[in-house]
Amino acid sequence: MAKAFGAESTADEVLEGIDLSGKRVLVTGVSAGLGVETARSLVAHGATVVGTARDLAKARRALAEAFHGSSPVDLVEADLASLGSVRKAASDLLTRAKPFDVIIANAGVMACPQGKTQDGFETQFGTNHLGHFVFVNRLVPLLNRGARIVTLSSAGHQLSDVDIEDPNFEHTPYQPFTAYGRSKTANILHAVALDSRLKGRGVRATSIHPGGIVTELARHLTPELIEQMRTRISRGASGQAAAFRFKTVPQGSATSVWAGFVAPADAVGGHYCEDCHVCEVNDDATSRAGVRSYALDLAHANDLWRKSEEMVGERFSF
Template identity: 45%
Template sequence: MTTPQHKLGSGFDRSSTAAEVLAGVDLSGKLAVVTGGYSGLGLETTRALTNAGAHVVVPARRPETAAEALGGIADVDRLDLGDLNSVDDFTERFLATGRGIDIIINNAGIMACPETRVGPGWEAQFATNHLGHHALVNRLLPALNDNARVVAVSSAGHRRSPIRWDDVQFTNGYDKWEAYGQAKTANVLFAVGLDARARDRGIRAFSLHPGGILTPLQRHLPTEEMVALGWIDEDGKPIGDGFKTPEQGAATQVWAATSPQLDGMGGVYLEDCEIAEVASLDEPFTGGVSPYAIDPDQADRLWALSAELTGVDAFAE
């Protein structure tokens, strides 16, 4: 498989911060939509974009909490990605304003939660992390400006599972980490599928691994499990230097959303403010993207399934 998944020499690295990536970048007059943009990486992303001059809209399941956290730096609206009626309501409200969108960052997500069903019985991680964002972006497509970018925040966790085509909704036994891995693979494939469909309209899509960061994303993990994983010590302090700060974690997504180094590109997976290399499934994982997550045939198959499940496909003939 030929692929553009090769490092380009960005000049940044895993220690770069969102502010450093955006130094000298003027986003005045640009509008960004950042799901979950009020907590963890999302909050740092919103701060960085607004500091660079962008106007940011933060759709949130808990708008009152979001408004308090943001302190007036962004517009807040209601959106529950696990509820397609909520997605429809938000997108109708937004489209009615007539505003154009330059950046969408699909940042909101859940990780390793207990088995939960939403909508018509969908597994919650797949539904929230992927299907809700699929519907959101497709609904908002009429508002996307020329040269707009859509950024899907995935994770190295995509290595935990490809798409389980025989049981996407985990009806035959639930594994929280495998479900998370599948959802993160879906994020990567969504960017591949969207970029292939939207590039002729001047819209490009990217996916990324932000790095390991301790944020509210870990809310479903007990302390004992994170200790056993080697993430934190008994006092709750991070172990080693493997974790990024939130400011560093937000860097790759704002780089994906704004960097002129990525002009004319799309459908690629990024990490540490750089295009990732393709990882070998036969060797210990040291970074990169799994081949199944960037396979265009898998992306097309997922797009068709997502369109069938959500009833939304802006590119249907």
């Protein structure tokens, strides 16, 4: 009988008894928080891990602390806010020609002040979505049959659908959490589009919400933004059985490894997961449970795919 996991499960508990020897995994954003813990847990269970980071020195320090000494994680420099950096990192990995069994698109930013990436995109959409869009899509040739792509999204997707007509807030007043919501919806839609394109070759893609965790992701939150978040969480929790609780970093890493290695591929492919289970569609604006239907709509995902290709100036055919 399969073990049952939930909100309080940790990555090590999810992977207990599982031998990942021979598995090669790519994790983006291994310089802090969830990325470091995800890499650590995978290595602890036998996987070979390649990690990306914008700041390699910071990543080395964080990984050395996690591994209590020398880290076995192979580091690659990649700044998701720069398509030039992303493309160079992908090219370096393609040149090595070593296949991957799982890609965990973990890196991201949240609720930043209004700004632009090196390529002129709104910071959150450009970093969280477009950076991963180019990086992951370019690495598809390296994926083994049976591979999985796990993209970290967030319950923050409930804050806003993507705006395909105005992705850079050129005509819309900028709100940090609205921008974050757009980028996290884009992460889910990218996974939906990838799954549709790749499942015929045995590769599945899914998106997950790791839960609320206090990490460096929240470094841009002002007291005003924190109060907005608390108000929304309190409102969303009304009438629900359990109030919101923050997770630890090991708990926050659990759904990533569950979706990547433990859950049946057909169960998670094209879906959105949280607390080590597949979420149901829930369009109740007063609830924080589940996934909004706009985030799983394949036609909408394909529209975003075409818009993303137009924005980055690159087409991807699988």
